[in-house]
Amino acid sequence: MMTSVVIKEIVVEDKRFPLDSGAGSDAVHTIPQYSYAVCYLKTDSPLTGVGIAFTLGSGNDLVCKAIEYLSESLVGKEINELMANFGTVFSQLSDSPTFRWLGPHKGIIHLALASITNACFDLWAKTKKVPLWKLLVDLSPEEVVNLLDFRYVEDLLTKEEALEILHQGQVTKxxxxxxxxxxxxxxxxxxxxxxxxxxxxxxxxxxxxxxxxxxxxxxxxxxxxxxxxxxxxxxxxxxxxxxxxxxxxxxxxxxxxxxxxxxxxxxxxxxxxxxxxxxxxxxxxxxxxxxxxxxxxxxxxxxxxxxxxxxxxxxxxxxxxxxxxxxxxxxxxxxxxxxxxxxxxxxxxxxxxxxxxxxxxxxxxxxxxxxxxxxxxxxxxxxxxxxxxxxxxxxxxxxxxxxxxxxxxxxx
Known part of the structure; x- marks a missing residue:
């Protein structure tokens, strides 16, 4: 029997961590501070979904603010119903009629979407009492495809082609x-x-x-x-x-x-x-x-x-x-x-x-x-x-x- 878990509140946290001298440095990012814009999905149960997006410190607060804006529509949603057709949910979140202007599909807004999306998957796996990999591996090809938004990429990969790849994978899984x-x-x-x-x-x-x-x-x-x-x-x-x-x-x-x-x-x-x-x-x-x-x-x-x-x-x-x-x-x-x-x-x-x-x-x-x-x-x-x-x-x-x-x- 499926356990019903409803999202009641979104909490966002700006987490930044110190690094040892020289760690994390590259030719362009010479003074990194590893940081996460964290999305917490609080529910009507003891479970909390946790999602992260990664930054190097400066601007992490901007991603956190964007998470607050983008996640508002998730409050009141039951997680299993939400994930049953997450491809549509993802499309709606990424194509917000106002916030889309700030991307589209890139930068601060898309990083915020990453944190929200990852929190949804984390909560979903927790409701099933399995690791994320186990949840994903056990999904049928049709269930996987329902998680995806194919808009703008069907000239390379259609839903039918994705299903074929996944069905072929089942044979030798x-x-x-x-x-x-x-x-x-x-x-x-x-x-x-x-x-x-x-x-x-x-x-x-x-x-x-x-x-x-x-x-x-x-x-x-x-x-x-x-x-x-x-x-x-x-x-x-x-x-x-x-x-x-x-x-x-x-x-x-x-x-x-x-x-x-x-x-x-x-x-x-x-x-x-x-x-x-x-x-x-x-x-x-x-x-x-x-x-x-x-x-x-x-x-x-x-x-x-x-x-x-x-x-x-x-x-x-x-x-x-x-x-x-x-x-x-x-x-x-x-x-x-x-x-x-x-x-x-x-x-x-x-x-x-x-x-x-x-x-x-x-x-x-x-x-x-x-x-x-x-x-x-x-x-x-x-x-x-x-x-x-x-x-x-x-x-x-x-x-x-x-x-x-x-x-x-x-x-x-």
Missing amino acids: SEREKILSTGYTGYDTSVGWFNYPDDVVVENAKQAVAKGFKAMKLKVGSKDFSRDINRAFLIRETVGDDITIMLDANQQWTLHQSIEIIRQLKDMNPYWVEEPTDPDDVLAHQTLARAVSPVKIALGEHVPNKIMFKNFLQANAMSFNQVDTVRVGGISEFILISLMSKKCNVPVIPHVGDMGQIHQHLVLFNHISIGLPDLFLEYIPHLRKYFKFPVTISDGRYKVPENYGSSCDFVE
């Missing part, structure tokens, strides 16, 4: 459920933050390998290009050829600079080069992907919505899709973008602005239900102590979460 016993492979991003000196990067790389990580990331994008090149080859020399290394420029280079520098980095064998140039420039990434092949391009951390992802996929401008559920409009849009990526045969390896809390659930769904490959998931440990159920890594692999919901409850 049991084979991929083996991931639940092994856990999902992680890669260590905290090895090579931009402001870390070389000796710290080297020591971090050694420690990551000792902890069982087989992949790691180095921040690049220095004004002095030689610093990037030297550090990249240094970390390759440190860990050897058997370890996967990704490079992340965080949008620092122009197109011409990207081509020049990536060609010089080619010999250290990067698995990908991430966000080399402006995140809205589809044609520049298309040109770059062709120019530096076989070096692969990854992007998505700052891509705001399904339309932009559609364009990148249509242009063959990326080899790896790094969609982030706390950047786009939340879990619903993340799933839709993952389905588009599956159709285009582009792996989804999310950016974890949530520190992996939600994405550890979503990559399991992507692999088990959609059939996307289980490559690895970014791991950033800096906010673990603030979560009630922090992600757990053992021998370089994410342990499958067992707590109810999306793992976003904070320590009181």
Whole structure:
């Protein structure tokens, strides 16, 4: 028998956390303060839905204010009824006749929508008394499609095509459920933050390998290009050829600079080069992907919505899709973008602005239900102590979460 849970109140919190010196820094975001705009869905039961959107501190209060505005219509709604056709709810929230002007579908308003959407999914899973991944994996293809808003993307992926992908996934689903016993492979991003000196990067790389990580990331994008090149080859020399290394420029280079520098980095064998140039420039990434092949391009951390992802996929401008559920409009849009990526045969390896809390659930769904490959998931440990159920890594692999919901409850 389904338990009825009604949303009675929306509470919003601006949460900001200190970082150790140099942690979180990249070529563009040199003084980050990891922060969340948190949406709490208070109910007529002991359950509370918790949703988050990620920022770097400044402006986090603006996202919180937008959550207050956008979430008003949810008060009085029963969560299971709300989620039965969430694609329509998502469309109504994202296309508010007045707030839409402030986007549309990007920036502060869309970050607020992410927090609200993620809170709805968290509450839904809690009412079912299951982890989010379990809730999603157990949904029928039709139920998954009802969560999604296909407006503006049907030239790439129709509802019928999405259903076909999901039905095909059902056939071999049991084979991929083996991931639940092994856990999902992680890669260590905290090895090579931009402001870390070389000796710290080297020591971090050694420690990551000792902890069982087989992949790691180095921040690049220095004004002095030689610093990037030297550090990249240094970390390759440190860990050897058997370890996967990704490079992340965080949008620092122009197109011409990207081509020049990536060609010089080619010999250290990067698995990908991430966000080399402006995140809205589809044609520049298309040109770059062709120019530096076989070096692969990854992007998505700052891509705001399904339309932009559609364009990148249509242009063959990326080899790896790094969609982030706390950047786009939340879990619903993340799933839709993952389905588009599956159709285009582009792996989804999310950016974890949530520190992996939600994405550890979503990559399991992507692999088990959609059939996307289980490559690895970014791991950033800096906010673990603030979560009630922090992600757990053992021998370089994410342990499958067992707590109810999306793992976003904070320590009181």
